[in-house]
Amino acid sequence: MNDHYLKKLDRVTAILTQLQSKPIVRAQDLAEKFDVSIRTIYRDVKTLENAGIPIVGEAGSGYSLMDGYKLPPVMFTKEEVLSFITAEKLMQRFSHQSLGTHYQTAMEKVRSVLKYSDRNLIQHIEKQIAVFNYRPKTEDSVKNIIPTILESIAEKNQLSIEYKTVDSIVSQRTIEAVGVFFEFNYWYIMAFCTLRKDFRQFRVDRILQISKTQNPFSQEYGQINDYRRNPEGNRMKVRLLVDKKIIGHLSNSKKYYGLTEEIETDKGFELTFETEWIDEGFPRWLITFADYATVLEPESLRTKLNDLLIKISAKHT
Template sequence: MNRFDRITAILIQLQSRKIVKAQDLAERFEISLRTVYRDMNTLAEAGVPIIGEAGVGYSIMDGYRLPPVMFTKEEARTFITAEKLMEKFTDLSTKSHYQSAMFKVKSVLKSAEKNLLEDMEQHIEVRQKYKPFNPTLNNTLEILLKSVADKKVVRMRYSAFNTEETTERQIEPLGIYHENNYWYVVAYCLLRTSYRNFRTDRISHIELTETIFSKQHASLKEHMDSLPKLENLELIVIRAKKHIMPYIQNDKYLHGFVSEKKSGDEFEISFLVASVESFLRWFVMFADFARIVQPEALKDKLKKRLTTILENLSIP
């Protein structure tokens, strides 16, 4: 970042908070405190009404605004919620860009609204159950979105589900979507010569190439709308004890959850399932507090599965 861009960014950050410490600026922009002091003098000489108090920090005289945009308190509160979600469910690069945008948004708020946001930050928390990205990567979404915008091929290493094999792929992304705690990219795979879904946490390496897309693709929305609806889904009904429900609430959506109703100290839950085998493996995790209502064939499969488990336990 050159000096002009840094000073502009410092001005925006000063407008986004009531008080900004010199140490915070030094850490964010990776500069020395001496450089921070020089940048502050530059802003003051340019006519920005900066107030500095030793041991406290810097602030800008109330009423000084650059952008001619104002937000309501209700709109301002939604920024905090969005910021919390961005922190947990996007990659490091996207989160950084969003934080930079938020500094610009906050810079147009009055002191009262800034105080409100700083207080609300302590009252909103987003819990994350799964890691949506490979921990070795920090710019997965940024590269995928740049690929969509520039129509350039992405090269990546990918591990498919239920296999330890990693393959080299070149893909032409249509777009990204978030579902069940994970980010997915829908793309035309040059290796398989067909459209595929890739889960971002299974990508171990990703880079943007200079190769232009081999063909013109529909938008993500058009592609998703054109997909045939799932057929031959099997209805499964179970009954689960009330106290076990909190432990299966999140994962039930991954297994075709349709509805549930309370019946005494149990809940009757219905699913439309594409993979009975996958559902059965999940059901075994809490089968001691639940039972299968239908279909009868699933009960027989469960008995065989439990018999195999007992046999494996008896093997020395």
């Protein structure tokens, strides 16, 4: 069997896996995934149909397996099995506690369909992989909180939550969840708050109570990154000149605080931000490397930074 037919066999098998795992699969998406023409995908689908696989759909719309059709368990390669082990270790350390039990159950099902040799491989190698995590452990007041949030997104129904702010102020909110994300050691919900009539981030461990309602979303939402990259609110432009020796340590945090432009100059890196956190969050972040940075604008940030330094100095002298 030559290389061409081996590639086709691998691709056709992968297309079958896609059909098993998704309700609708578009030819255009498959063509992009496997870097082939759409016409090639049409031929691959025809190959599956000729092999007796009942595929519903047609070119130009999408493909799916006939409802109720069952296929034998998918066989995993050795590389895929090894990736499962690594993923499991990461999930044990970084997954939210409301997802951990469900993931463990899912992995038990995956292990049950592995060949004996692959199960033996897992047993020997899993103790050789370690993931060290130094994030603070948080305890949620609500069981299965993230699955509840994800169900509300899928069903497009509002959530009712009791939320405690960083100042320990408790309020009742009705929200329309857009998505969840993990950042800086915490899980957050990005949602439209019906009380504020605006998009807000809610830290999951500060939710005291949560319940799904029967009220549908008031509008359609895009992907979560659409809202995180373009947050609503009053944003202020900030420009900093940062020493080159420290810039590498800001690679992740600078994006979080609204970096829009970065220019290297002879004196250092000139960073431009658009931030909503000019009063508290931004100056407290800036103070962690203030000895390597100069505030170019606005003047109000210099004032806030100086006031914060005076408070810190007074408290520790």
